[in-house]
Amino acid sequence: MLASGVMGVSGASLKYVSENGAGAVVSKSIGPEERKGHPNPVLAEFKGGFLNAVGLPNAGVENSLGELEFAQKNASCPVIVSVFGGSKDEFVDVAVKANSIGPPMIELDLSCPNTEVDFGKPFATSCDDAAYIIREIKQRISTPIMAKLAPNVPNLAEIAKACEDAGADAISAVNTMPGMLIDIETKKPVLYNKSGGVSGPALHPIAVKCVYDISRTVKIPVVGIGGVTTGKDALQMMMAGATAVQIGTAIYYRGIDVFRQVCEEMETYLKENNYSSINEIIGAAH
Amino acid sequence: MEYPKMVTVDRVEDEAAGIKNIFFKHDLQAKPGQFVMAWLPDMDEKPFAVGFQTAEEFGLTVSAVGPFSNTFSQVKPGDRVGIRGPYGTGYKLEGKKLVMVGGGYGTASLALLADHALQQGCEITFIVGARSKDLLVYTERIKQMGCTLITTTNDGSEGMQGFTTDALEKLLSEQTVDKVFSCGPEKMLLKVAEVCNGKVSCEVSLERYMKCGFGICGHCCVDPIGIRLCVEGPVVPGETALKITELGNYHRVQSSRKETL
Numbered sequence A: 001m002l003a004s005g006v007m008g009v010s011g012a013s014l015k016y017v018s019e020n021g022a023g024a025v026v027s028k029s030i031g032p033e034e035r036k037g038h039p040n041p042v043l044a045e046f047k048g049g050f051l052n053a054v055g056l057p058n059a060g061v062e063n064s065l066g067e068l069e070f071a072q073k074n075a076s077c078p079v080i081v082s083v084f085g086g087s088k089d090e091f092v093d094v095a096v097k098a099n100s101i102g103p104p105m106i107e108l109d110l111s112c113p114n115t116e117v118d119f120g121k122p123f124a125t126s127c128d129d130a131a132y133i134i135r136e137i138k139q140r141i142s143t144p145i146m147a148k149l150a151p152n153v154p155n156l157a158e159i160a161k162a163c164e165d166a167g168a169d170a171i172s173a174v175n176t177m178p179g180m181l182i183d184i185e186t187k188k189p190v191l192y193n194k195s196g197g198v199s200g201p202a203l204h205p206i207a208v209k210c211v212y213d214i215s216r217t218v219k220i221p222v223v224g225i226g227g228v229t230t231g232k233d234a235l236q237m238m239m240a241g242a243t244a245v246q247i248g249t250a251i252y253y254r255g256i257d258v259f260r261q262v263c264e265e266m267e268t269y270l271k272e273n274n275y276s277s278i279n280e281i282i283g284a285a286h
Numbered sequence B: 001m002e003y004p005k006m007v008t009v010d011r012v013e014d015e016a017a018g019i020k021n022i023f024f025k026h027d028l029q030a031k032p033g034q035f036v037m038a039w040l041p042d043m044d045e046k047p048f049a050v051g052f053q054t055a056e057e058f059g060l061t062v063s064a065v066g067p068f069s070n071t072f073s074q075v076k077p078g079d080r081v082g083i084r085g086p087y088g089t090g091y092k093l094e095g096k097k098l099v100m101v102g103g104g105y106g107t108a109s110l111a112l113l114a115d116h117a118l119q120q121g122c123e124i125t126f127i128v129g130a131r132s133k134d135l136l137v138y139t140e141r142i143k144q145m146g147c148t149l150i151t152t153t154n155d156g157s158e159g160m161q162g163f164t165t166d167a168l169e170k171l172l173s174e175q176t177v178d179k180v181f182s183c184g185p186e187k188m189l190l191k192v193a194e195v196c197n198g199k200v201s202c203e204v205s206l207e208r209y210m211k212c213g214f215g216i217c218g219h220c221c222v223d224p225i226g227i228r229l230c231v232e233g234p235v236v237p238g239e240t241a242l243k244i245t246e247l248g249n250y251h252r253v254q255s256s257r258k259e260t261l
């Protein structure tokens, strides 16, 4: 499936990705109010991937409902809505509002690393905060909830467990890893926001370990995210315990139909190695 | 590598009131119709079409309309600017008898295309329009290149009175043309696409708010088809432009909220 924040800004962009082989698409994270996001540059490349600090631009939940409805009507796959909030209660509020269009699932972006100046530390660094948000949302709506976690915490498995205990229906991991690139001529960080989040191949081994650790601790499904670019990368994630994977940055490396390509590569591998079902490889590395 | 490369401003020329041509000594190797992202450190980074290009240098045409373009217009020779790109589709040259329809700074990228086309032995009629005589741009450049120039002004202060599209309709009724290319104000582009639809092949160059320029952020996707104007555009066939129902109606601002045009 498509990872949040890559494409996914409008209903039409989600539809466009769905036509390129994605099994599901996740919207750009939507917050309580309109946010411009950071000025450019918001993305810069380095040898192992990309650094981004887009700054959660979005039209605000009220203005976004129309876009999401368009996507739901026109996309050829399920459209998962990603939400964030500046405070715990805002988070709950946005999730409840977004739920009004009847999404098949809501992903909670508890882990964006690029808005610390505005919002403080991501909620995914605290078991209590993450659990509070999930419990409050689950009390109000019955739509399945997926908690998206950050890689840069010492107790990731514990946080995932707290989310499960609070009622989360799935965990997605991981969001980007904090990083910085400095332009040596201008002697300044290249991103306007100075620091950003690392995505792409450099994130992959980190994400595989996170998924491995989480899936040993929780029983709910884990969705693997981070640097998945080929079918083999996706298979690694699944052997680590993921039941599905999300893809973002690889759109840059392989084009918009990366989803179709990755699925085909996985099928070829499974066939060549005489697996009868993908289920045989989920968690196989444990 | 998607990372700004610092290049030095070589010279700045005035084109018309509020429009400057900024030249950089750098072999960009862009196709006509492609654009670059220009970075002013600490400020922002925004898209500009390549308007001039030789093996030694390239030039951008900057129309001062807001904070970024105003600051960019004030760069001096020796200043350093970050450049990423070139990005996007270019124009696709086909046929021999071509028509270019330009409005405002959009005329520059068409002039670069005309340069290439003339080298390939094409015959070019170039329609340039503006509200009045003093706002007409690149007319000298176009005449010197060897194109047939038709100018239109809304007030009739020079050339034919009316719109570029009036001149285009007249031309198409008189001659057979292989392909039409257009860049300029959105309403003009839509009209060009409509006039050409079903009659003659055409390409138009579109603009939408861009952040990454290379197809990741999704900011430049257009309704209802969802294509990215930074990758599948900015130059698209006229038939594609007619499918983009938001053209002429609304665009998305920096946050992605829709704003009526």
Ligand SMILES: Cc1cc2nc3c(=O)[nH]c(=O)nc-3n(C[C@H](O)[C@H](O)[C@H](O)COP(=O)(O)OP(=O)(O)OC[C@H]3O[C@@H](n4cnc5c(N)ncnc54)[C@H](O)[C@@H]3O)c2cc1C
Pocket (backbone or CB within 6 Å): B035, B045, B046, B047, B048, B049, B050, B060, B061, B062, B063, B064, B065, B066, B067, B068, B069, B070, B105, B206, B207, B208, B209, B210, B211, B234, B253
């Ligand atoms: C493919 C492409 C090629 C372009 N080529 C040229 C060119 O050759 N010469 C030229 O003068 N201008 C060009 N532009 C437009 C130019 O990027 C904007 O006019 C400029 O960024 C305005 O910024 P501002 O801060 O001065 O004005 P603002 O007041 O911020 O905006 C003025 C207008 O420009 C639009 N705009 C602002 N930021 C962006 C952005 N990041 N991406 C796209 N549109 C934006 C706004 O929506 C608004 O309509 C091009 C745009 C695109 C998409």
Ligand SMILES: Cc1cc2nc3c(=O)[nH]c(=O)nc-3n(C[C@H](O)[C@H](O)[C@H](O)COP(=O)(O)O)c2cc1C
Pocket (backbone or CB within 6 Å): A003, A004, A005, A006, A028, A029, A043, A050, A052, A054, A056, A082, A109, A112, A148, A174, A175, A176, A198, A199, A200, A201, A203, A225, A226, A227, A228, A246, A247, A248, A249, A250, B216, B217
């Ligand atoms: C440009 C960009 C914007 C992103 N925006 C969001 C976002 O709004 N919400 C979110 O949960 N994750 C966001 N992410 C993180 C991705 O969803 C994903 O977790 C991360 O990029 C790792 O996957 P990848 O290596 O396949 O890109 C963004 C990533 C990128 C590159």
Ligand code: FES
Pocket (backbone or CB within 6 Å): B209, B210, B211, B212, B213, B214, B215, B216, B217, B218, B219, B220, B221, B228, B229, B230, B231
């Ligand atoms: S500007 Fe980012 S996808 Fe086009």
